[in-house]
Amino acid sequence: MRSAKVERNTKETRIVAEVNLDGTGESRIATGIGFLDHMLDQLARHGLIDIALEAKGDLHIDFHHTTEDSGIVLGQAVSRALGERRGIRRYGDALIPMDETLTRVALDASNRPYLIWKVEFTRDKLGEFDTELFKEWFQAFAQHAGLTLHVETLYGTNNHHIVESCFKGLARALRDALEIDPRKADAIPSTKGTL
Structure with missing residues (x-):
């Protein structure tokens, strides 16, 4: 199974994340930020990635450090679980409607x-x-997961729908890109021979 666990401890946050890229979309998320928990649950559920993430941060200041560091740690866990990225489809995309968005x-x-x-x-x-x-x-997530990531809301007015469609789009694109391609399960998908 492609899984990894990463811990990050700083003066601002203490975060531990575990991922299983071949999961069923189970999640146990506790960042102390309800909306972020909801979005990370969407990422797990629609990406079929099992995610366990617990964060303790300086929320008495603001949500910045906990939010950014959660992206860092989750990205690092995904990257470690991918290893040398052998056999993955590599590319993924999604077009996500959510009501008017x-x-x-x-x-x-x-x-x-x-x-x-x-x-x-x-x-x-x-x-x-x-x-x-x-x-x-x-x-933070793209940087530490090693993703070239393009996110564009084509239209929408409800801010909740805009954000949720971004996370669901990321989930579905990851699901496609990180899936093992049965026709090339032992190959690194690059003409360079490495990713």
Whole structure:
């Protein structure tokens, strides 16, 4: 099974994450930030990745460190679970409708991290969560998982739907990209022979 566990301890956060890339979408998420927990549950459920993540952070300051560091640790766990990325399909994409919102996500599990983020919000906050922190999470996750990741909301007005469609799009694109290709299960999907 392709699984990994990563721990990160700083003066700002203490986070442990476990992933199983060949899971069923089970999740145990506790970051202390309800909305982030909800989004990471969507990532597990729709990506069929088992995720256990517990974070203790300086939430008395704000949600920034816990949000970003959760992306770092989860990304590192995914990257470790992938190992040398042998046999994966490598590319994945999804077009996710959520009521009035439509979001497109495309990714390459190339081990060359890059984020294109074309997502706009009409509110500064969702509940107590600063909407600008969603980009921080996606940036941290892409960087540490080794993903070239493009996220674009084509249209939408409800900020909750916009964010949720981004996470669900990431989940479905990851599901395709990280799946083992039975026709090339022993090959690294690169003409260079390495990712």
